Amino acid sequence: MKYLKIILLAMLACLAACQPKGSSPATPSDTAPVATVNGTPISREFFEFYIKGITNGKKPSDLTKEQRTLALDTLVRAELVAQQADKDGTTKDQDIVDMLELQRLNVLQGAESEKYLKDKKPTEQELRAEYETQIATLPHLEYHARHILVATEPFAKKLIEQLEKGASFTDLAKRESMDSSKDNGGDLGWMTPTGMVKAFADAVVALKPGEYTHQPVQTQYGWHIVQLVETRDLAAPAFDSVRQRLEQMVAAKKFKTYTDDLLKSAKVDKSAEEAPAPSASKDLK
Numbered sequence: 001m002k003y004l005k006i007i008l009l010a011m012l013a014c015l016a017a018c019q020p021k022g023s024s025p026a027t028p029s030d031t032a033p034v035a036t037v038n039g040t041p042i043s044r045e046f047f048e049f050y051i052k053g054i055t056n057g058k059k060p061s062d063l064t065k066e067q068r069t070l071a072l073d074t075l076v077r078a079e080l081v082a083q084q085a086d087k088d089g090t091t092k093d094q095d096i097v098d099m100l101e102l103q104r105l106n107v108l109q110g111a112e113s114e115k116y117l118k119d120k121k122p123t124e125q126e127l128r129a130e131y132e133t134q135i136a137t138l139p140h141l142e143y144h145a146r147h148i149l150v151a152t153e154p155f156a157k158k159l160i161e162q163l164e165k166g167a168s169f170t171d172l173a174k175r176e177s178m179d180s181s182k183d184n185g186g187d188l189g190w191m192t193p194t195g196m197v198k199a200f201a202d203a204v205v206a207l208k209p210g211e212y213t214h215q216p217v218q219t220q221y222g223w224h225i226v227q228l229v230e231t232r233d234l235a236a237p238a239f240d241s242v243r244q245r246l247e248q249m250v251a252a253k254k255f256k257t258y259t260d261d262l263l264k265s266a267k268v269d270k271s272a273e274e275a276p277a278p279s280a281s282k283d284l285k
Helices: 002-010 012-017 044-054 065-087 094-117 124-137 153-164 169-176 180-184 198-206 239-264
Strands: 035-037 040-042 141-150 187-191 217-219 222-233
Touching (some): 035 065, 040 065, 094 239, 141 153, 141 169, 141 198, 153 169, 169 180, 198 217, 198 222
Antiparallel strands (some): 035 040, 141 187, 141 222, 217 222
16 A cells, blocks of 8 residues: 555545546445535545555544544545646646656556565565675775865865875865865765765775875866775675565566566557666665
8 A cells, every 4th residue: 555655645636536526326324425525526435545545554434533524624625626626727737637647657557566466475585586686786895085175176286286295185175175074184984986976986996095086086066186095895784684675676576577578468669769768776775
């Protein structure tokens, strides 16, 4: 129900707008609408669906009378807004049409994924294999670095000249750096390359402990003089600490294999301008 809760909270008015239009027929009290808004019924079934979505599976009977009243008032207001949106032509706006279609695709994909994976829980062997695959892609070192950040390349070169004449890196950082790390002498603490801007990471990785860059490094923040203080081995996360993430990754791969099979038997015509598909994320964070 997690994906349903997200969709409900984001698109409550749209869901309410999906209620059948017109007057409700005479029905037994247990199936009668919980409310009718300008002739449009809010069904008891939809009300129960809404309650489950916002309460992690509770039934209306599990709530107090005040909570049920508040929930129903929320649906009534959403239905009124949806009706007004229809009158104002908002539902014909192309952005809204596209958003509703995207939500439909997301809901159906989530539901189909949940259904397909229901009896395909990852095995211990699959989790261990995925763990080894992911560990192999992680950085093996952490880097302790300092930097001095300035606005222009010429000024950065002047500071490098001072360093080459024996000036203290930390003193220069405290006096000249624009970065908040200046109070700590430019110290940035321990980082991995994936946590740095690429140009900065490339510069750090190329240094040996104690060395600094003799040419300024440019990033979107300005011009850096980078010093590598030391490195240390980066311990891989324990298997149990990332088990839930591994389960998600294995499940995602299984569902992708399923959709790959659907693609093989589908007739798909793409525009010549179609962009290449993005690569899958592989982090264990």
